[in-house]
Structure formats: C-alpha cells, structure tokens
Amino acid sequence: MIIPSNITWFDDDDYIGLELAFPKGSTWKLDKKIQEHEDIYGQTDHEEGGIISEARAAFIGSKVSGEGPSTAVIKIHMQIPWWGSAGKKPSIRAKQAISDTPSRGEMEVEALSTLTTAGCSSAPSLIDWMQREQTQDQWVPGGYIHFVVMEMVPGVDVSSVWNRMERDERDELRAAFKKSWLECTACGVISRDSGLQNLLWDRARKKCYLIDWEMYRPARQRDRAWSDRNYIRWNLARKGESGDYNDMSTWIL
Known part of the structure; x- marks a missing residue:
C-alpha cells in the first residue's frame, strides 16, 4: 500500500x-x-x-x-x-x-x-x-x-449532515433520492460510485442531486426498475443484524 x-x-x-x-x-x-x-x-x-x-x-x-x-x-x-x-x-x-x-x-x-x-x-x-x-x-x-x-447545483453534502437529520427529514431525502435516481436512470446512466458523498440535499426544495459521475455505466432496460435495496447501496439505510434485505420495514432508517 x-x-x-x-x-x-x-x-x-x-x-x-x-x-x-x-x-x-x-x-x-x-x-x-x-x-x-x-x-x-x-x-x-x-x-x-x-x-x-x-x-x-x-x-x-x-x-x-x-x-x-x-x-x-x-x-x-x-x-x-x-x-x-x-x-x-x-x-x-x-x-x-x-x-x-x-x-x-x-x-x-x-x-x-x-x-x-x-x-x-x-x-x-x-x-x-x-x-x-x-x-x-x-x-x-x-x-x-x-x-x-x-x-453548481444547490444543496449540502449529505455525508456531512446525515447523522444530524431527524427521521422525518431522512424519509424526505430517501423519497427525493428515489425520484432523482429514477430520472437519471431514465436518462440513460447509472452511477457506479454509490454513497452519501455523491449526493447533495436541497432542503428548501426537497430535492436530491446525484453528483460525481466519474464512474458510471449506461442504463439497460432492466436497470430502470426501482429496488429499495438502492437505499442500502447508497448508505441511506442499513439492514442491521436482524434485518431482511427483502423487507424494508426491518431496516434501520
């Protein structure tokens, strides 16, 4: 190293x-x-x-x-x-x-x-x-x-504020992220560098932006269906020790 x-x-x-x-x-x-x-x-x-x-x-x-x-x-x-x-x-x-x-x-x-x-x-x-x-x-x-x-899109670095968010705001961010992820995917690209560090959160507009596209791949048709596991991939949720990947109600949100 x-x-x-x-x-x-x-x-x-x-x-x-x-x-x-x-x-x-x-x-x-x-x-x-x-x-x-x-x-x-x-x-x-x-x-x-x-x-x-x-x-x-x-x-x-x-x-x-x-x-x-x-x-x-x-x-x-x-x-x-x-x-x-x-x-x-x-x-x-x-x-x-x-x-x-x-x-x-x-x-x-x-x-x-x-x-x-x-x-x-x-x-x-x-x-x-x-x-x-x-x-x-x-x-x-x-x-x-x-x-x-x-x-230069508006918003704060999610990785710097995530631990200080109340549950209601985390839910709002997840909903906004899903909408933005689906839009980017529908436009033809999927980020291969998932994580909080590549999200910006515009609290005033309840808008989430996906940034840093240095690692991506073209979106295939089968990629365009939403999976709640995307929340885990982007560190917007955790399965936890007793959670079930197929049941979001068991996750740490």
Missing part, C-alpha cells in the same frame, strides 16, 4: 485566480478550492501495470466571459509523478508523461453530456470541457491536465 504523499498538488498560488478559456467560448476564473484527492502509485505500477498516478481537485469558478451561469464547479484531473519522484528534475518527470484522456474525466464528460442532452434535473449540467498538456513548470511536463466545467 502506497503511503499518502502529503503533497498539495493544486497549490492556491498556482490555481486561485487562474483564468481558463474553454472551446465553446466561455472563460472561467478559479475562485476557491473545494477539495483535492490523489491516487499515487509506484514506478513498478506504472511501468508494469500501466497504472497512472493522478490528482483531482474541484474548484468554485466565476464566469469571466461567455454564456452560462455566473458560477460553476470546475473539476481538474491531472497526471502526477509516481511515488518518490516529485522532487526530480522536470526533464526526468517528463519521461513519465501520458497524453491520453484520463478515464475518470472522460467518463464524467460522457455521463454529464448524456444527462444534459436528456434535460435531467437531478444532476449537474455539463457546460464545457478541455484537455491540455502540462507545461514545463507543472508536475509532469507533457502529461495530461483535464478540465470539466459543470453547473
């Missing part, structure tokens, strides 16, 4: 205030970093397994010019050096460069494009995206850096 690098890959000095011009004509400025994550692997994983180390970050951005809303979420996927090589010279790190489109970024664009085209109201709409090669002063010169601009 690789130990976390403890490196800030998206330093505020480099990214906050950065303006990005996208292919469809809009320009966005990065205002605030929401979070960042890394998947970092060793040299052997890269050379023998083809596994790419990647850092991902989400920012709140404001529109500088072009069409669209005044604010949006901008997600960045960026190749990073394999474990232990971040301090090497740029010319050494450049030998690791992969220019292919990152799978997570590509999948999110595909999913959001499908949902946006279908007019789905239960997921962020896709605004624009682009991919560039990293420059000589970035982590892997010549490696990919991929940007996605999407609608």
Whole structure:
C-alpha cells in the first residue's frame, strides 16, 4: 500500500485566480478550492501495470466571459509523478508523461453530456470541457491536465449532515433520492460510485442531486426498475443484524 504523499498538488498560488478559456467560448476564473484527492502509485505500477498516478481537485469558478451561469464547479484531473519522484528534475518527470484522456474525466464528460442532452434535473449540467498538456513548470511536463466545467447545483453534502437529520427529514431525502435516481436512470446512466458523498440535499426544495459521475455505466432496460435495496447501496439505510434485505420495514432508517 502506497503511503499518502502529503503533497498539495493544486497549490492556491498556482490555481486561485487562474483564468481558463474553454472551446465553446466561455472563460472561467478559479475562485476557491473545494477539495483535492490523489491516487499515487509506484514506478513498478506504472511501468508494469500501466497504472497512472493522478490528482483531482474541484474548484468554485466565476464566469469571466461567455454564456452560462455566473458560477460553476470546475473539476481538474491531472497526471502526477509516481511515488518518490516529485522532487526530480522536470526533464526526468517528463519521461513519465501520458497524453491520453484520463478515464475518470472522460467518463464524467460522457455521463454529464448524456444527462444534459436528456434535460435531467437531478444532476449537474455539463457546460464545457478541455484537455491540455502540462507545461514545463507543472508536475509532469507533457502529461495530461483535464478540465470539466459543470453547473453548481444547490444543496449540502449529505455525508456531512446525515447523522444530524431527524427521521422525518431522512424519509424526505430517501423519497427525493428515489425520484432523482429514477430520472437519471431514465436518462440513460447509472452511477457506479454509490454513497452519501455523491449526493447533495436541497432542503428548501426537497430535492436530491446525484453528483460525481466519474464512474458510471449506461442504463439497460432492466436497470430502470426501482429496488429499495438502492437505499442500502447508497448508505441511506442499513439492514442491521436482524434485518431482511427483502423487507424494508426491518431496516434501520
């Protein structure tokens, strides 16, 4: 198991205030970093397994010019050096460069494009995206850096409020989630990354949004039938020790 690098890959000095011009004509400025994550692997994983180390970050951005809303979420996927090589010279790190489109970024664009085209109201709409090669002063010169601009939907992170909800509100959230899940599925996609962390809850409108579409699959016809077990898959309910998967009345709600 690789130990976390403890490196800030998206330093505020480099990214906050950065303006990005996208292919469809809009320009966005990065205002605030929401979070960042890394998947970092060793040299052997890269050379023998083809596994790419990647850092991902989400920012709140404001529109500088072009069409669209005044604010949006901008997600960045960026190749990073394999474990232990971040301090090497740029010319050494450049030998690791992969220019292919990152799978997570590509999948999110595909999913959001499908949902946006279908007019789905239960997921962020896709605004624009682009991919560039990293420059000589970035982590892997010549490696990919991929940007996605999407609608900033309202709501609070369910994983941060779930334990403080009263039963009535949890019931409201489950009902809203079911409606949104069915809408996304009817629009043609199913998330493969189920969990509270990928839900936003708009209390005022009693609306649940499914976010983070980096892992999805096309919905088949047989997928479109609702199962209450989806509540368990998304951690919106628990079976408990004495519960029955086929009887929701026995679950911990």
